[in-house]
Amino acid sequence: MEKLTRCFMSVLLLSAVLSSGLTEEKFFGEGGTLELGPYFSGKIDTVIWKLNNNLVAEWVKSISDLTYYDVFVNRTNLDKITGTLEIRNMSSADSGEYRVEINNKVLPESYNVKVIKEVTQPVVFLQPLVSKQCNLLCEGNTEGAEPVTYSWKMGEGEWMDGEKIRIITNDKETQSIETFSCRMKNPISEKQTDPIPNPFYRENPADSELWIKLLGPVMGSLVILSLLCVVVFLMWRKRESVRKLICPFLIRKDDGEDYDDDYENVT
Template identity: 30%
Template sequence: MFQLFVFMSLSFWLLTGVFADSGEVKSVMEGDSVTLESGVAELQEEDVVTWLFGPKKTQIAEVDTDAAISSTSDGDAVGFRNRLKLDNQTGSLTIMNTRIADSGVYQISISGKKKPTTLNFSVTVYAHLPVPVLIRDCSSSSSSSVQSNCSMLCSVVNVSAVSLSWYKGNSVLSSISVSDLSISLTLPLEVEYQDNNTYSCVINNTISNQTTHLDIKTLCQPCPATSTPDPQTPLHSSLHPSPRPPSTTPSNRTSGTSSPTTSSPNSQLILISAAAAAGSLISITIVGIIWICKNSKKTDQKGKCYRMLTDL
């Protein structure tokens, strides 16, 4: 019995601590203002109000009634320059022109003649929601079984802590939620071309929403047919070049008179080779006759040799 009492006491203490830490929840759209109420109708003499922000509990504002101090200069160092406003009568704090980085826990402490009090505020600053974009999806329309249907995609980019949903009238058809930062979402929908119902894609968070309505007649046009190229048909003229026409030699014709025919280089080469061979043969013959004449001992043979040379 004693153990049960201890367990319940600890549980109550833990729960009390959790709820005390969570405090009041505030949601605001980026750029708007939010006021954190002190819970006091009017500050008394000797009251000191201190505002803290973030996990490190950095002081950002202070009110001291005795010293007549009301300052927000401490918040300049953590990004609140010229964006904090203190109510000197109540100690409440207003954050102007809010930013995403302003999200977090704020704490107010009030001390004075009365018992000190502490309040926590959990502030969430939401970015402005983008308008959902509807895109015709033709990638899933190639099958003959779905040619009578229209496939659509609803997309948003760079969103966090939102839900994206397709509605048919006021009924939710499908939905997807995300809490990650800067993520893109896409949600498909398939309807018939002749469908007369009202469809819309909605993105929403805690404090706002954006809606885009589907106009079936405008967006759900039949996808263009994709044809398979004939393997016998050239894909490009460069792959199958056409035959080049025969080249023509420039004509030297003038006034109907043809130019003389010139022999080819091969014929000239043959003639030159033949002439050279004949010349070589004659030279050899002459040298042979001269040698015979010089070596001949008889006078009549020498005379014949010289006559042969004369004939050549």
């Protein structure tokens, strides 16, 4: 019995911890509109919204009308039926933890609101450019715009998640890519660079390599053909010497008489 009681209490304690720790992160742009809706169903008689334990808006059906506090006056709206809170013209000062109390009960969920800037237009720098590899740096002002993620696109391909710096190497795969593009993105905006030329790009690299492979045999054949032509030419120039060397028993008749043959046997 004691063990069963301890187990039951542990389950209750775990449930309480999980329910009290439900926090939803929300991002909004500067100058934008915040809208937070509580997870509540049923009739609402009282609503109180707080930011970091400071009052934002309050409504008690039986006592008072809607009341907005401090910097939230004239730019806030509270829906009495749903309990939804709306704040216009948001600034970084409106960031923080928002909690709501409905019917005198603080709801377990809270909202961690962050007001951020849009990302700036990024640019890509090459650093340093060497024969084997280089770094592509996606640069942009991220102050007040975090969290920022980076993506890269090769040529006309799909965007792929990456880092701020991308290392490219001078290999066959990279040589076939004509351009690179970078994109910066945060929860409220995204911007991308214009495509930049790939410093290692080679047009039709496969054809170029094929020509290199064929060039060796072709040059070898040309050299052999040239040597053969030289030999034939020299033999023609030295034909008499060659004739005497090959057929020393034949002599040429040069006495002016008509013969059917140019040569006769010497006995």
